[in-house]
Amino acid sequence: MQLDWLLQPLLTQLNTGVLVLDAQYRVVFFNQFIARRAELDLARVQGNLLEDVFADLPIAWLKRKLDSVLHLQVPAFSSWEQRQYIVKLAHLRPLSSDSQYMAQNCSMLPLTAPDGVSRYICLLIEDATDAYVYQQQLQQSVMQLEHANRTDGLTGVYNRCYWQQQLGYEIQRAGRYQHPLSLLLFDLDKFKDLNDQYGHQGGDFVLIELSRLIDSLLRDTDLFGRYGGEEFGIILPDTGMTGALQVANRICDTVARHKMLYNQQTLKATISIGVASYFDHSVDELIQRADTALYCAKRQGRNRAVAYQPELEGYLKKVK
Amino acid sequence: MTELHFTDVQRDCLQELVNVAMGQASDKLARYLGTFVHLQVPSIALVEAALLSQHFSSRYQQQSATLVSLGFFGDQGLRGETIMLYQLANAGVIAQLLGYSDDAVSEAEMLTDISSVLTTTFLSGLAEQLENSFSYAAPRILSSRDQYFADKLAYTAEQWQLALQVDIRYQLTDYSFNCDMILLIPGEAVLRLRQTLDNILADF
Known part of the structure; x- marks a missing residue:
């Protein structure tokens, strides 16, 4: 059975952000998850440098991570607990979160094109806003308990x-x-x-x-x-x-x-x-x-x- | 209870694969860090997971230690969890090693970064030796300064049957730092690992 047709609808409907960069950190691809939340049109920004496409990136930090992915060919990770978000994206819980931007877990994976030479990096961005909100509530409860306790x-x-x-x-x-x-x-x-x-x-x-x-x-x-x-x-x-x-x-x-x-x-x-x-x-x-x-x-x-x-x-x- | 014993031949074979993977890792790291990296030939030991915390509690007793866990999945049911143990006195050296200046990077992030670099670089080499490939879960800090790490290690190890203990010493031109890496592998994956080792041995 031919399954190639699956790829496009899956990428479109996937509830995870997919962002692909080339070895010069130029934007090659992103899926709808990112396009809609960042209000970007892929055709207009394709080939532009990552930092020119997304505003206010922690670029020095991010490049250090991306460098390790490229040079070591191993994945790198970022957790919302350490850095709440990398890319400024809207989230779907504007009322219950005190943060304007989506809390994100991000995996950065090395990719090699079929030619065996061209290197790419795929960033998978997951929405961790729920976890972030629960964590905020938990911290608040802990603070109240600590206050009551003394x-x-x-x-x-x-x-x-x-x-x-x-x-x-x-x-x-x-x-x-x-x-x-x-x-x-x-x-x-x-x-x-x-x-x-x-x-x-x-x-x-x-x-x-x-x-x-x-x-x-x-x-x-x-x-x-x-x-x-x-x-x-x-x-x-x-x-x-x-x-x-x-x-x-x-x-x-x-x-x-x-x-x-x-x-x-x-x-x-x-x-x-x-x-x-x-x-x-x-x-x-x-x-x-x-x-x-x-x-x-x-x-x-x-x-x-x-x-x-x-x-x-x-x-x-x-x-x- | 699964019989998890390794024969001498299987054990030697695994040691050899670990050595090769470690050599590749040190080469990659040296290029990445732009400094000479010497990884001593690691000593491996297969131990019962239940005995792990006893083993490490004496070594890390005096210092506050941090545990970082990273899960990996391969094909043919090969999977497990790596635990890196650090003495926190090393944190500054690790920061220098990764080229972090004192910017806004938290200790937690630094430790998860170094853990994922060290373990995935080694594991992807090992996967290659085993004619497999691994995917990885994001690293998690299991315990930090405040908690008694032996309890945490005992609790984590409880979920696994076998632990492959790999002592790594990283020596760089300007710094040296030691950490321990433990590979925890569940019983059924141990059987797969043994099967893979037998296949490799049969090809010789």
């Missing part, structure tokens, strides 16, 4: 697990580069009374409102996390004790002056802060020191910031 659901600050992990990294960094580093641990004063008076929703409201307020007082590099219940921690990179104490006092004052409106009632809250500075400690040691200072701030009458000093340990023993 965020405290109620207040929007970092959750304890992520925050403590970051404290570990910051301690390593401070140790390696001999940078200062300080830690604030704070606790809402008489939070139980607040809950009793306004209900747990009132308590939650105060936690959310104060988290937002305190966050607005911090630098981008500071790390604010919820340690548990009404206790929070703030990591202050590149900050020594003097600076940390200033920050702590500013937070304390701002919170004390801040009026919150809840169910037509004006609420006020105060916090107590323990401040500790890093000096070759482990994560646990640093948290322990800030906690000791926090405990002293509570003992000394609340609504204040107290810096950790070794003498506080003795104070702690006496009151116990």
Whole structure:
């Protein structure tokens, strides 16, 4: 059976772009897949250089690939994951893809004419826009999950697990580069009374409102996390004790002056802060020191910031 | 379970074909890269695919390694998958080798490029020796820096019965770099390969 007639209709209807170049990278042939998407007429551009036919090709990159195909007589490949597209072609999903051009997988194959001498290269271009779109959606979901995974659901600050992990990294960094580093641990004063008076929703409201307020007082590099219940921690990179104490006092004052409106009632809250500075400690040691200072701030009458000093340990023993 | 054993004669024959294919590949590469390329005579070993990851985990234990896979299909049921193993410390050398300046080429693209050049150049020579011809699937990176490569290799190897392990050392005038190539061949294709080897031997 004679099958030669098959070739033309197949090339016309093939859902893959077929582009053939000669050894000088002049366009010899392309099928309808490419003609329609690039709005080109083969008869008008046949024999022209590849880069003159298709606009904005990554030509240096492409020629390196084509050179290897010609000289080694082996195929070369390009994946949309590494280079989203080679030839600017329209795709059929203009609504669901954020890219104007078709994502492409491309195989570049060596061809030899029946004369056994003339070399050609065939580029097969497949539409990978679907895969590209799914990949974008997947990446977005992963980003959302990563965000959820490090965020405290109620207040929007970092959750304890992520925050403590970051404290570990910051301690390593401070140790390696001999940078200062300080830690604030704070606790809402008489939070139980607040809950009793306004209900747990009132308590939650105060936690959310104060988290937002305190966050607005911090630098981008500071790390604010919820340690548990009404206790929070703030990591202050590149900050020594003097600076940390200033920050702590500013937070304390701002919170004390801040009026919150809840169910037509004006609420006020105060916090107590323990401040500790890093000096070759482990994560646990640093948290322990800030906690000791926090405990002293509570003992000394609340609504204040107290810096950790070794003498506080003795104070702690006496009151116990 | 298919009996996948090779006789000494078959094994020697395969080694000889691999040598010839490797010689051709080094010649082509030298011309393409415009530098002297020396490919040492590769040592081949036929190993059970299941044992592969054990074998390589000791060699690549200390470094972060990358695996790049490339599938090939030939006539008469001959098919398989090649895996190239790289130590990522070599990435810079590979870039120089391919003539990449520090332009916008990603590490991933560089590794898939070098893999497809090295494997297809060798495989097309081997296909010729076997009086066959191969077509290739696009190379894929199986694992990169972050993943423990032995798990990935074990998982990939699980799907195959026999592995033809080919150690390649590429030595260039100005640089040297080593990588390992593994040819994974399914059981029925091993039988075809043996048949082909017997035919070649019978012609001598």
